[in-house]
Amino acid sequence: MxxxxxxxxxxxxxxxxxxxxxxxxxxxxxxxxxxxxxxxxxxxxxxxxxLRAHYSVPENMAMARASLAMFEDFAGLIEDGEASAGLVRCGYLIVAPPGERSRAVREAIGRQRALGIEASLVDAAAARALHPWLYLDDVDAIGYEPGAGFADxxxxxxxxxxxxxxxxxxxxxxxxxxxxxxxxxxxxxxxxxxxxxxxxxxxxxxxxxxxxxxxxxxxxxxxTITRHDLASFETGEPYTTRFPMVKDLASAGLIYTRSTSGSQILVGTGDEGIEVSAPEGYDADISLDWIAEQGAALAHRMPKFAEGRFVTSWSGLYDTTPxxxxxxxxxxxxxxxxxxxxxxxxxxxxxxxxxxxxxxxxxxxxxxxxxxxxxxxxxxxxxxxxxxxxxxxxx
Ligand SMILES: Cc1cc2nc3c(=O)[nH]c(=O)nc-3n(C[C@H](O)[C@H](O)[C@H](O)COP(=O)(O)OP(=O)(O)OC[C@H]3O[C@@H](n4cnc5c(N)ncnc54)[C@H](O)[C@@H]3O)c2cc1C
Missing domain, CATH: 3.50.50.60 (FAD/NAD(P)-binding domain)
Known part of the structure; x- marks a missing residue:
């Protein structure tokens, strides 16, 4: 030994x-x-x-809330004034079409509030005040969590x-x-x-x-191991952290977005991904169809990206349970x-x-x-x- x-x-x-x-x-x-x-x-x-505490599973919600508190005082947690999580608290908007997903958003926001998490249902005008680029005529429920964001x-x-x-x-x-x-x-x-x-x-x-x-x-x-692709896009005006992250439950791929690299938008999907057999040597070729599909979903939700440009794409792996x-x-x-x-x-x-x-x-x-x-x-x-x-x- x-x-x-x-x-x-x-x-x-x-x-x-x-x-x-x-x-x-x-x-x-x-x-x-x-x-x-x-x-x-x-x-x-x-x-x-x-980082968000928006979940439909209450146990996850509680765990995310406790984790967010640690991200917020990361230097205190590590006990080093220089320690940083790179936290950007830009907030999180989740939009849902009429039907089951709208009900799920309403229910999740209710649960969040019952747990004392700052979150609310907002109307389209309030959401557009937070994120003026959004098209919202086809959504039925909009949830907002101001304390959410992203970290490094x-x-x-x-x-x-x-x-x-x-x-x-x-x-x-x-x-x-x-x-x-x-x-x-x-x-x-x-x-x-x-x-x-x-x-x-x-x-x-x-x-x-x-x-x-x-x-x-x-x-x-x-x-199982599942592959998930990401892409970034840019348009004439910089897409900065002044925009909240957006989760679009009305899109086919259930896309999520956030600002990246200072001026671009990152788009990922919330679908089941593609199963791969091993973490090494998997096919990481991202199809142009997938990029075009996500670009179209983005342009639907944020019409300014109809004139946008694809920047880059990459993929990563999830360790996914049933x-x-x-x-x-x-x-x-x-x-x-x-x-x-x-x-x-x-x-x-x-x-x-x-x-x-x-x-x-x-x-x-x-x-x-x-x-x-x-x-x-x-x-x-x-x-x-x-x-x-x-x-x-x-x-
Ligand atoms: C594309 C993508 C986007 C994501 N976006 C988000 C997001 O927005 N928000 C979010 O909350 N989560 C997100 N996730 C998920 C999140 O990033 C992961 O759940 C988390 O980082 C996993 O951390 P981990 O330590 O389990 O895994 P890893 O970072 O994979 O760490 C496992 C480590 O184990 C090591 N290891 C393996 N085998 C051995 C061995 N035999 N001996 C020694 N070391 C070994 C590996 O080298 C590796 O470094 C995303 C994931 C991906 C892929």
């Missing part, structure tokens, strides 16, 4: 670094994080960074890692975990590219690479192992609180919010955490 630690974390994305950081804050003892490449080099680097996933994960390191954690980029050490049904450490490591508890935050964990643990994961919500906590039948996977395209906004909850669980402390709704076994029990927006990353 080359070394030992009290808690080992696998994965240095937003989730793994947040877990390591909160472990050190809660006095976990010797904490080591293993990242096979570099901190924030995985799917965190692909993220659009949107790379910065966040880097600061979590730095904060953890300062509090004594060992952060080990470039060290791949290759297996679990077990004593019967108990996980007692890790195999790494640099030798075996004993650990009191192992927490795996491997996102789309969680298939390897499943093989080591001999379990089947309720997770109910589009994360799996957090222990793995049935295995002691000493906790997991955080299946973030399903909305894990960045939840990362500060997921970090805290898993750190609490690893240390046997009461968790601030219940982890049971996110349990691994919910799919086998036919008790999914399904929201009223259906498949896709609104949840």
């Amino acid at each position: 080359s070394e030992a630690c009290d808690v080992a974390v696998i994965g240095g994305g937003a989730i793994g670094t947040a877990i390591a950081f909160h472990l050190t804050r809660l006095g976990a003892g010797r904490v080591t994080l293993f990242e096979r490449e570099q901190i924030a080099g995985g799917t965190t680097a692909q993220s659009s960074g949107l 996933p790379n910065l966040v994960a880097s600061w979590f890692a730095r904060g953890a390191r300062r509090r004594g954690a060992r952060i080990r980029p470039g060290v791949a975990v290759t297996g679990l050490l077990r004593s019967g049904s108990r996980v007692c450490g890790l195999r790494t590219a640099e030798g075996d490591v004993g650990a009191g508890v192992v927490i795996a935050a491997m996102n789309v690479w969680s298939g390897a964990l499943a093989r080591w643990a001999g379990v089947e994961l309720p997770m 109910d589009w919500n994360p799996v957090l906590g222990p793995v049935p039948g295995l002691d000493g192992l906790l997991v955080a996977f299946g973030l399903s395209g909305h894990g960045f906004k939840l990362s500060p609180m997921i970090g805290r909850l898993l750190a609490q669980a690893a240390l046997g402390l009461p968790t601030d919010l219940p982890l049971a709704p996110y349990r691994f076994s919910r799919f086998a029990e036919n008790a999914p955490l399904r929201g009223s927006y259906g498949a896709g990353a609104v949840s």
Whole structure:
């Protein structure tokens, strides 16, 4: 055994670094994080960074609200005046056509308000005062969350890692975990590219690479890998952070938008994406049809983009569960192992609180919010955490 630690974390994305950081804050003892490449080099680097507490699943709403509070006082959380999440609080508008989606928006806003989250239904005139470029004649419900915004996933994960390191954690980029050490049904450490490591508890935050964990643990994961494409556009006038983010539930792809690169608009879709078989070597070719479709949806909602220009496109991967919500906590039948996977395209906004909850669980402390709704076994029990927006990353 080359070394030992009290808690080992696998994965240095937003989730793994947040877990390591909160472990050190809660006095976990010797904490080591293993990242096979570099901190924030995985799917965190692909993220659009949107932060909102608008969810149809109340558990997500509560977790997003708690996370937003941490993003808002990020320097205080890290205890370093220089620490920044790159937070831009530009607000969030969600628009829905008549019917089920309109009802879902109304219900979600009601729930948010009951939880004390600042959110309201607004009329078209109020929405246009916030975002004068919007065409809204075809929408039936408009929700507004002024405290929402976006942050920089790379910065966040880097600061979590730095904060953890300062509090004594060992952060080990470039060290791949290759297996679990077990004593019967108990996980007692890790195999790494640099030798075996004993650990009191192992927490795996491997996102789309969680298939390897499943093989080591001999379990089947309720997770697929889905590809999601993004594009940016520009038009004559700069599209800046003075515009709230927009979620368009009336569009075929359920598009979301935000300002990017100072003057462009980023467009992503909230649909089911394209399933891929492995995180490496997948086909990342984005079709011109897809770009034209999203460009048309954008121009419909913001007619100024009818004269717009496509700038660039890229794609990223989600670790998607059948109910589009994360799996957090222990793995049935295995002691000493906790997991955080299946973030399903909305894990960045939840990362500060997921970090805290898993750190609490690893240390046997009461968790601030219940982890049971996110349990691994919910799919086998036919008790999914399904929201009223259906498949896709609104949840
Ligand atoms: C295109 C796109 C847009 C998104 N937009 C948003 C958004 O607007 N808002 C939002 O909230 N969320 C968004 N998300 C989701 C969010 O970014 C992710 O849920 C979150 O960043 C996941 O963090 P993570 O730590 O689980 O994963 P990752 O960042 O992927 O981290 C996992 C890490 O584990 C490491 N690893 C894997 N295997 C091993 C091993 N064997 N040994 C050591 N290390 C290993 C990997 O190298 C990787 O760095 C988006 C995601 C994508 C792809």
